[in-house]
Amino acid sequence: MNRRQFLRDSALASASVVLAGATRFAVHAESTPTDSRIEVLLDEPLGTISANIYGHFAENLSGVLYDGVWVGTGSKVPNVDGLRKDLIDQMRKIKAPVVRYPGGCFADSYDWQDGIGSPDQRPRRTNFWAGETSAKSPASQHYDPNQVGTNEFVHFCRLIGAEPYLAANVRSLPPEAFYRWVEYCNSPAHSTTLADMRAKAGYADPFHVRFWGVGNESWGCGGDFTPQEYAVEFRRYSSWLPSYGGEHLSLVASGPSDDEWNWTRDFFEEIVRKGTGQIERIYGLALHHYAWNLSRGRTQDWVAGKGDALQFEAIDWYELLRQGDQMEALVNGHWQVMEEFDHDHHVKLVVDEWGPWYRPGSEATPGDLLEQTPTLRDAVFSAMTLDIFNRHPEKIAMANCAQLINCLNSLYLAHEDRFVVTPVGYVFEMYAPHQGSQAVRTIFSSPSVHYDRDGTPASFWGLKGSASVRNKDLMLTVVNPHVSDARETEIVVRGAAAESGNITTLTHSDIRAHNTFQQRQVVVPRSKALDVKGRVMVLRLPPASMTAVQIHLV
Numbered sequence: 143m144n145r146r147q148f149l150r151d152s153a154l155a156s157a158s159v160v161l162a163g164a165t166r167f168a169v170h171a172e173s174t175p176t177d178s179r180i181e182v183l184l185d186e187p188l189g190t191i192s193a194n195i196y197g198h199f200a201e202n203l204s205g206v207l208y209d210g211v212w213v214g215t216g217s218k219v220p221n222v223d224g225l226r227k228d229l230i231d232q233m234r235k236i237k238a239p240v241v242r243y244p245g246g247c248f249a250d251s252y253d254w255q256d257g258i259g260s261p262d263q264r265p266r267r268t269n270f271w272a273g274e275t276s277a278k279s280p281a282s283q284h285y286d287p288n289q290v291g292t293n294e295f296v297h298f299c300r301l302i303g304a305e306p307y308l309a310a311n312v313r314s315l316p317p318e319a320f321y322r323w324v325e326y327c328n329s330p331a332h333s334t335t336l337a338d339m340r341a342k343a344g345y346a347d348p349f350h351v352r353f354w355g356v357g358n359e360s361w362g363c364g365g366d367f368t369p370q371e372y373a374v375e376f377r378r379y380s381s382w383l384p385s386y387g388g389e390h391l392s393l394v395a396s397g398p399s400d401d402e403w404n405w406t407r408d409f410f411e412e413i414v415r416k417g418t419g420q421i422e423r424i425y426g427l428a429l430h431h432y433a434w435n436l437s438r439g440r441t442q443d444w445v446a447g448k449g450d451a452l453q454f455e456a457i458d459w460y461e462l463l464r465q466g467d468q469m470e471a472l473v474n475g476h477w478q479v480m481e482e483f484d485h486d487h488h489v490k491l492v493v494d495e496w497g498p499w500y501r502p503g504s505e506a507t508p509g510d511l512l513e514q515t516p517t518l519r520d521a522v523f524s525a526m527t528l529d530i531f532n533r534h535p536e537k538i539a540m541a542n543c544a545q546l547i548n549c550l551n552s553l554y555l556a557h558e559d560r561f562v563v564t565p566v567g568y569v570f571e572m573y574a575p576h577q578g579s580q581a582v583r584t585i586f587s588s589p590s591v592h593y594d595r596d597g598t599p600a601s602f603w604g605l606k607g608s609a610s611v612r613n614k615d616l617m618l619t620v621v622n623p624h625v626s627d628a629r630e631t632e633i634v635v636r637g638a639a640a641e642s643g644n645i646t647t648l649t650h651s652d653i654r655a656h657n658t659f660q661q662r663q664v665v666v667p668r669s670k671a672l673d674v675k676g677r678v679m680v681l682r683l684p685p686a687s688m689t690a691v692q693i694h695l696v
């Protein structure tokens with residue numbers, strides 16, 4: 143079974159710091175031998191890192207919305223207007239920039255009109271994922287109670303300070319439903335009947351929703367289109383949408399999975415059949431990449447190839463990272479194909495689903511479909527992925543980790559009054575200072591990791607990361623993927639001198655370490671000040687770690 147079949151079936155079932163030039167300094171011991179070196183080139187900017195690459199994804203699936211985001215207005219669980227307070231507090235802390243909703247595959251079965259109006263009048267509908275749930279799954283996962291609709295979701299976004307990114311239904315609703323949804327969200331107070339309905343719900347002012355997905359995975363659960371067919375639909379759905387006061391809508395076209403270069407090529411080829419001007423309607427092309435096959439080449443079967451989230455060996459650690467590391471080649475590859483048609487790169491990449499995907503079994507809440515418990519491995523994976531995004535600021539406009547809470551690569555797990563930040567959540571916290579900063583070229587030199595892959599020697603890079611600067615603040619993030627070797631690393635910053643700094647590390651002696659409702663502080667970041675002034679120092683990057691070094695420059 144492949145992922146397309148799986149989704150179709152679901153549908154059917156329902157530092158040392160050394161400064162260049164005159165000044166050189168390093169961090170740590172005077173005579174520690176180093177084996178690695180990181181060189182930050184402040185004079186070689188790569189572009190501004192879009193804050194939105196630190197985005198999230200909250201599908202109406204499993205315990206993501208119900209139990210995760212929404213606990214209900216009458217709940218004893220601390221909430222703000224029915225929305226889980228712990229989640230709001232955490233997402234403010236990580237400066238969550240954007241949240242994608244309501245799917246995923248769910249989006250192409252969803253009628254936004256079911257989710258507006260008085261909550262007690264809203265219909266219950268069979269959830270797209272109902273066929274995948276188990277007897278342990280709560281009713282809300284089979285039958286969507288529609289208590290979270292556009293109003294509640296946009297309110298959630300406002301509370302956390304994020305922009306909403308709504309995915310429109312292309313498989314099962316006409317273009318009219320799409321433009322009416324835009325009208326509901328964005329038409330000025332008192333201007334339209336839909337604006338009046340919005341006002342009746344307590345939202346007189348428009349939501350100003352800018353980001354809209356035109357379908358989701360249109361090659362699979364989103365309609366089983368060919369790229370040419372989808373391009374025709376994209377043109378139709380985008381040929382008229384209301385805009386108010388000159389507000390521009392940023393439309394994201396459903397894009398390829400993994401290395402489906404032909405989806406990208408054929409989609410663009412069909413789009414420009416009506417003229418290259420058509421490209422201007424597209425803000426971003428979605429790219430989805432999940433790391434799921436831990437079979438070491440034994441199978442491509444979507445079910446049999448999966449590994450376990452918690453029970454794994456060092457080899458599974460490296461295999462997962464290798465799959466995640468493909469993201470860089472995917473970004474470069476699709477970008478190159480896009481250039482064949484979009485020479486000026488008007489269209490950017492929107493990686494609106496990414497993360498590891500394991501077999502069932504590690505759910506913090508039994509019955510939660512697709513829920514898995516993230517470990518240190520997933521934190522390293524996530525850090526590595528965010529570093530890839532940071533290194534390609536000119537290409538990637540947005541990215542959304544799949545998914546926010548109680549699902550795949552979740553930042554948080556929650557059930558009733560229990561809530562825990564996963565190691566992935568801490569990565570987003572550590573990496574937040576990169577948002578909106580200027581990425582600068584950084585060179586990582588380190589011995590590679592070597593391991594045995596069923597009798598065949600295999601290797602993986604030794605250190606990688608990214609660096610960015612905002613005013614006088616340098617942010618450097620580095621992943622050491624080696625499960626047992628620390629890296630003694632000299633960090634060279636070319637182009638400025640350092641005044642002060644601090645270092646935050648996320649690691650654990652057990653690569654399987656994770657946080658649970660009972661033990662919430664097993665994998666947590668540790669910070670300390672760095673005395674960078676005038677001393678020669680070297681940073682030790684522990685095995686299986688990610689490190690954020692912040693340096694104030696003069």
Ligand code: AHR
Nearest residue numbers: 245246247248358359544
């Ligand atoms: O994130 C889970 C599912 O994975 C999404 O609904 C779908 O878009 C993808 O295949």
